[in-house]
Amino acid sequence: MNSQSRSLADYVTAARRRRVPAIVAAVSVLVIAVAAAIFWPPTYRSTGIILIEQQEVPVDLVRSMVSSYADQRIQMISQRVMTSDNLMRIIDRYQLYPDKRRTEPREALLNRMRDDIRFSMISADVVDPRSGRPVKATIAFSVSYDSGNPTLAAKVANEITTLYLNENLESRRQTADDTATFLTAEGDRLSKQIDELDGRLAAFKEQNVNNLPELSQLNMQMMNRAEEELRETETRIRSLDQQIVYLDAQLAQLTPAAQIYTETGQRILSPSDRLKTLKSEYARASAIYAPTHPDILRMQREIDGLEREVGRVDTANDLARQLSDAQSQLASAREKYAPDHPEVKQLERMVASLESVMRTAPLTSEAVRADADNPAYIQVSAQREASSNERRALEKKTAALRAKIAEYEQRLSESPEIAREYSAIARELENAQLKYREVRQKQMEATLSRNLETERKGERFTLIEPPMAAEEPVSPYRTAILLMGMVLSLGAAVGIVLLLEALDTSIRSRRDIEALVAVPPLAVLPWIETPAERTGKTRVRRLSLAGAATSFVVAVVMIHFLYRPLDVLWAVAWRRFFG
Template identity: 35%
Template sequence: MEEEVKELGDYLDIIRRHKYWVLIPAVILIALSGLVAYLLPATYKSEGLILIESQEIPNDLVRSTVTSYADQRIEVIKQRIMTTSKVMVLVRKHNLYPDLRKKAPISEIVGLFRENIAVTMVEANVTDPNSGRTRRATIAFRVSFMDKSPQLAQKVANDLVTEFLVENTRVRTERASETTKFLEAEANKFQKQIQFTENKIAEFKDKYSDSLPELLDHNLSITERSQTELAYNQNQIHALKDLATTLRLELVNINPYITQQIPGAGNQIPVLTAAQKLLQTQAEHDRLSARYSENHPDIKALNNQISDLEQQVEEEAKSLDKPSSNGRFTRTRNPIYGQLSAKVNASEREVLRLQQRNELITQKIANYDERIVRTHQVKRAYDDLTRDHENKLRKYEELRAKQLEAELAQNLESENKGESFTLIEPPLVPSKAEKPDRVKLFVMGVVVSIGAGLGLALLIEMLFGGVRGYNQMTRILGKAPLVVIPMITTVQDLQKRTRGRLKIMVAAIILLGLCVAGFHYWVMDLEVFWFKLLRKISLL
């Protein structure tokens, strides 16, 4: 059997058959809608307009420490103002929601207060001076509050606007102050680190005072001069030794003593040659010393001969200017020999002095060579210390410069020369209710009421329907009935129908009462629910 398709006439028949199920709920709901629309309390809205003014002093001269966007700061301020403690201060100050405060928890009161607040941004197209591009920017924002009392709405909105202005100034000043304190603390840390590094450098210099890298050129210069002096002295020693050797050779040919005949004496005696032999032996010793060491046998033999000859010379010196045993001759020192001997002795003393000087110079060169070698070893550690000191000093100077900029920015914020919020439209006492829209609510109630009645009639038809009417019989049987006999309703039928309807209504009322009681005790207090329901309806 094909599915039955209802036509418009069928639906009209259903409505006629169940006209009471359509009319009674519709009339009741329409009356309730009108009553609700009329009895709903009016909600008034008071709002203020706050302008976001840019910094008075150019950013090129003084840069602010607050770099976040305006809408971001507004949202942060809003969250700070909307804390539970601050909300409850405003609620108690203006005695908001007195009935609800007696029964509802604080969280619900705070939530209701937050729902009544609105912060909306006012945006406009602005041109970025740096890039030249056009973008959307927040230039102002509105702060509003809704309440049943227009006076309370204005007072709370005014307090909220004041909170935004004060909180913005406080946040900006606090941000600048925190930035300054942070930079100052960091700079002080680096200052202590620099002092510690400087102490380490001072200790390092004390420990390696003669091997520091900056003394390398000085040490090299002294070493070079000492080597030059050493070479010069060595040449002088060779020259003096050569001179002494030459003088000794000359002394060989000169008799150190002169023998004079006493008047009346005979011929002269031969001149003594011990001193001459001594000079010859010393010259030979000097010649061999250049080739052999002191331990050589020839050198040792010459040293023994020199000792013997020196004794002979001393013995001869004792007999100077004394007459001989026969009294005919006297001996005196040869002045030429004495002069040459003095030159030889002076040369030998100078050679000895230069040799002692060379020993000191050699020791000095060794000392400075050790310093130079140690300088290369010290240089790496010293460079690490100085590099660390320079880096910390540079960072310290940067932090101090930033600290000065932060202090300027702090003064900028404390004197309200930076970006600021300016109230250009203060909240006023509203003269017209913002919500609810009573006409709109009533029209919606009428539409919903009629729809509910029609839906109830269709539901009853689906639950208790059957084959009704001439057309349905014809569609089902495929043939038209011969006679249509209308339904004959007796008094008993009417009474039975009335009792059935009463039972349904009583059962519905009892069920509704049980549901309301269960909701009240297990879900939510009815007074709180009614208040929230009115709030939601007023927002429509």
Template identity: 35%
Template sequence: MKSEYEMSLNDYIAIIKDRALLLGLSIVVILAVTVVVAVTVPPIYQSTGTILVESQQISPELVSAGNNTFADERIEVIRQRVMTRENLLRIIDKYDLFADKGRRFSESDKIDLMRNSIVVATLSTYVKGRGEATVAFNVSFEHKRPEVAKEVANELVTLFLNENLKQRTERANETTVFLTQEANKLGAELASLENQLADFKQTHANALPEHQALRMSMLSRSELEFREVDRDYKTAQEELRYLELELSAANSGLTTKAESVRGTPADLPQDLPSLKAEYARLLTKYKDAHPDVIAVKRKIEALEATGGRTLGASTVSLDVARVRTRIGAAQERIASLAEQKRELVKKMEGYEAEILQAPQVERGLVTLMRDHDNARKKYEEIRAKEMGAKITESLEQENKAERFVLLEPPLMPEKPVKPNRKKIVALGLVLAPAGAGALVMLLEMLKSRVRGVGALESVLGKRVLVAIPYISTQAELAQRKKWRKLMVVAALVLVAIMLVILHMFYMPLDLLLFKALARFQ
């Protein structure tokens, strides 16, 4: 009965012995190929310039900068502006880059190669209060010729520095222009509101809320004045009625009787001194407006007009003329008082209308004042921002704000950064036995053999009774001896190759020997 045979360690050793030549050649070939690749790949040199992100020179507590963006963001924006198609083509033409590519590469291919050759790496550190912050960044360029790498790296560093200054200055200038335009707009709006407010106050000057107390006081004063004028008006009307009675009495010659009717004593003295004495006596008892006082005063005036002569029939005409004159004066006074009353009524009505209109005027005034205050606050805010933008612009122009400073210019590279020949050779040392073993296993899978008694029993399904060992002939022994010599030579060649690799890519053999001896001393 057949059973699946599992290969033993002896079988693997037998395979290695049978395929020793193939294994050796495969290892040597793979290793030789890796060495050739490591040696023949052209070196790539890298020149690097370091740019420091320097903080604002003037204390932010005194002057605040306007361009407060993160350094990473700003560096990325500048990188995109520097690595435009126009700039890269100009650098390619200036330094004749990728000339060895000939016409096989288009402009787009060269630009892609150029961008892949440029490396921008930020350098960050921990800043107390800010966390992780970018303090510098490297700008590098890779090329097969070290002098070209240095020149192009210098060009790129210069572009970064100039673009940063240009960008910050343009941004500060644009901010200042924008804020100035907005301030002018708000200023015009504020002036318009001030004109509207002035016109409103001028139109409603008599109904402004701040004059409300004054108008109430003037209304009270007008009412008091109206009452006084009304009282005088009524007194004047009473006097007119009295004068009319007196005129009637004078016309009929019954002055004394008329006076008696009004309550005046009929036995008044007729001479001037006696009348004056009576007038003085009456003043001690009554006021000037009392009828008796008025009557005595009029007789005194009449006697003084006639030269102090005793009244008689000749005085009738004089009394009539005098009374008529006084009636005319009284009528004029009544008309004047009536006109004053009308004016006072009109004035009081005007005050009342203004007092009633005050709430509506106040509502409109409050709206205008609110709009004016809001516009003024916005205007003052934008003016303050404009002043800050102008200061920021001055800082940028004088290079006193946050800036990029060339910390270390690109130098001539002394060693290539690519390829890493040590890694290539080390990779070859790993791939050589792995590749040779894989090749042998592949051949064994394609052309399998029966090796040993166990394999034969597995194939036949029967037990082997006798096994006759293989007897080598003289020719086979000579062939084996020859192969052994070849294997020794191959091993020596391999060792020589390893020594050459160590000498070229790692360390000179004499230094390596000295170091090794130093460890054992």
């Protein structure tokens, strides 16, 4: 049959025709729903709410060492609370899941326990004091436990809530203690490091006491002063040299003994003066006469005798004057005469002789004689001796100044490398001291934070709503089950009617014949109901009514005895709708 040709009247007719299966299907689904709503075991939930309170002491005064956010910290605490040891201890203490403990493994019990525990964060819109913008902040969280026994649910929820509170206290206290202990150890380590650096710096200063960077300017000034003093000393030495030369010239003109004159007024030469004179004459005569000449031999004997008497005398000045005069005469003779002229040859021999004598003559002036009695000689000799002594002292001073200048130069040349090493040690010491002060400051803050956590003045968890035995179950939602059962019963009735009609191939009306043979019938005979059919319909109707009544009575009795007494339900309904 073509279902598109059916009208509403056809569907109504089909529903009347299939009312018995429809009623049976609807009643069956409704009975199942009522049974599920009644016999489904209730689940009670006990919930505890924990408030996250800020620390009492202002954060600007005492800063807590626990710097993580509340959400992060609560999740970490949850992981510590939900350990297998804690959950199994609770299961064993309260004898949870007795029917499953004999058949299921430990992991299944733990998973069931975790599924029955509920955890949720409670947030609120607050204004961030730093940025001034509204943000969501976690101000509390709830911990729940589901169980078929409300008292047991409350006990387990209290146990879990206590674990959260204790774990928070312990974790915060442990964090503060660990931080304080770490900072104390770090401070001690830095203190030892500072002592070592102080020792290194002291040893470095002692080893380079004169080359330290702060003494560079002083070393430069001392070197400049030593160089200036050296210049003055050298100038004084040159002046003393000139003075000694001048005094030597004076001594050369003086005799140690006072001059003695004859009655005729002729000066009597002293042995030393006589020796000088003879040497000068001997040098002149050697250039004229042969070495075996009687005059040469005589003068040589006299010179030897005088030298044995007075010692060797300085004739360098006299010889130099004679040599200079001889050289002048030789130059003049060469201009006048030929090179082989006797006078030129004689002067050449005289110059050669004087030069030979000067090479063997003593270069130092004669010492002051102890028997000198010439006041002028004694005075000049004393001045020369004082000048010589002063010159020797200045020479020693010059050597000392040069050594000191070299020392200062070495200090200044080594100063950059020493300054670099000194700066490295000093900088390392300064950094260690700065770090030490910073660590000690943080250590004081950590100690205050530990005291803050010990006295529970910091951020803490406060149980504002402890878990209690629930009066109403959270599941199942029986009203929703009943309403869903009613909807499903109607759907089952409609569905069974449509199914039976779709499977039925009987011809029941004129439209069915026309759809089958495509020819309209000549006449339509009305339905003739027999007495047996009427009796069967009546019996089916009565049975349906009896079944519906029986289902209703059974449902009411089950609600009264298994769910809640009818008088209580009536009172609740009256209060809800008419109260």
